[in-house]
Amino acid sequence: MPSDTVSEESQVEPVDQTVEVAEDDSRFRDPLLWPETTTNPVRIRWRYAISIPVIHLLACCVLIPWLFSWTGVVLCVLGMYVFGTLGINLCYHRLLTHQGFVAPKWLEHGLALLGVCTMQDTPACWVAMHRMHHKYSDTQPDPHSPLVSFLWGHCGWLMVVNRDFRNVNFYEKFVRDILKDPFYLRLERNSFWTVLYAIHALLFFLAGFGIGWATGKTAMDGVQFGLSLLFWGVFLRTVLTWHVTWSVNSVTHVWGYQNYKTGESSRNNMLVGLWSNGEGWHNNHHADQRAASHGHKWWEFDLTWQTVRLLEATGLIKNVVRPKVWSTDAKDQ
Ligand SMILES: [Zn+2]
Numbered sequence: 006m007p008s009d010t011v012s013e014e015s016q017v018e019p020v021d022q023t024v025e026v027a028e029d030d031s032r033f034r035d036p037l038l039w040p041e042t043t044t045n046p047v048r049i050r051w052r053y054a055i056s057i058p059v060i061h062l063l064a065c066c067v068l069i070p071w072l073f074s075w076t077g078v079v080l081c082v083l084g085m086y087v088f089g090t091l092g093i094n095l096c097y098h099r100l101l102t103h104q105g106f107v108a109p110k111w112l113e114h115g116l117a118l119l120g121v122c123t124m125q126d127t128p129a130c131w132v133a134m135h136r137m138h139h140k141y142s143d144t145q146p147d148p149h150s151p152l153v154s155f156l157w158g159h160c161g162w163l164m165v166v167n168r169d170f171r172n173v174n175f176y177e178k179f180v181r182d183i184l185k186d187p188f189y190l191r192l193e194r195n196s197f198w199t200v201l202y203a204i205h206a207l208l209f210f211l212a213g214f215g216i217g218w219a220t221g222k223t224a225m226d227g228v229q230f231g232l233s234l235l236f237w238g239v240f241l242r243t244v245l246t247w248h249v250t251w252s253v254n255s256v257t258h259v260w261g262y263q264n265y266k267t268g269e270s271s272r273n274n275m276l277v278g279l280w281s282n283g284e285g286w287h288n289n290h291h292a293d294q295r296a297a298s299h300g301h302k303w304w305e306f307d308l309t310w311q312t313v314r315l316l317e318a319t320g321l322i323k324n325v326v327r328p329k330v331w332s333t334d335a336k337d338q
């Protein structure tokens with residue numbers, strides 16, 4: 006059911022169908038102040054300020070040859086698609102935030118659990134931040150505009166206390182529709198989502214331990230194989246997926262081209278478009294937020310959209326929202 010927030014969000018300025026290239030707007034060259042709701046003096050959000058560097062350090066351990074296995078490498082690459090593309094791009098972003106299609110609850114919840122395993126907070130929190138970003142893009146209330154500084158937009162914002170994040174009214178205003186579902190409410194309580202992340206990491210280790218022990222000679226073979234899956238398939242994959250998502254917040258509001266005049270600094274960035282499996286066509290997305298495809302031109306390849314098409318073809322999802330510009334282009338021909 007569409008929320009007030011989504012109705013608001015869908016009332017974006019009509020897309021300029023002539024797809025003119027926007028001129029550089031000097032407003033977006035001026036530095037932006039931190040959101041007013043950021044605490045002053047700055048208070049550190051310790052849970053993030055500790056866990057983010059720690060998981061980076063754990064990811065760096067893949068340089069230790071003893072922790073290597075080809076299975077771990079494959080799980081890392083596959084995991085970026087399974088957890089990052091399906092969990093974050095498809096579910097948190099295109100489904101839960103923008104309602105670009107309709108999925109049965111069992112599928113929606115399953116995909117949301119994949120998103121939880123990227124350690125990018127709960128669906129409700131992620132969606133609230135992102136809807137806020139769209140509402141205030143590149144103005145002071147935007148929680149992560151890179152116009153404050155690149156590092157702030159990339160990950161700095163996560164490590165500083167912002168009163169909005171602790172305000173019940175904030176969640177009520179931005180994600181009422183999400184929190185109506187007891188499944189998402191449960192994930193909010195007692196940091197249950199972090200427990201789920203830990204359980205999935207443990208499962209990676211235990212699966213590797215069992216297989217390694219069964220196929221090796223000693224229990225130590227199991228430990229080595231289990232740890233290789235944990236460090237490559239969980240910690241490294243988590244960090245890489247973070248930077249993919251973070252680069253959409255930072256890089257694509259600084260570098261790239263614009264198909265549309267959207268009134269903020271969003272860009273389409275070729276590199277981010279490809280490594281994020283479609284999220285980097287960010288100016289297109291700001292112009293037409295509900296569209297489940299972020300690539301609007303034939304060369305703007307969007308693997309997440311191809312996944313949506315596949316799910317639609319199988320009948321699993323329906324009411325897929327296509328970019329408005331496609332129907333206009335078709336009428337013009
Ligand atoms: Zn944006």
Ligand SMILES: [Zn+2]
Binds near residue numbers: 098102103135139294
């Ligand atoms: Zn969005």
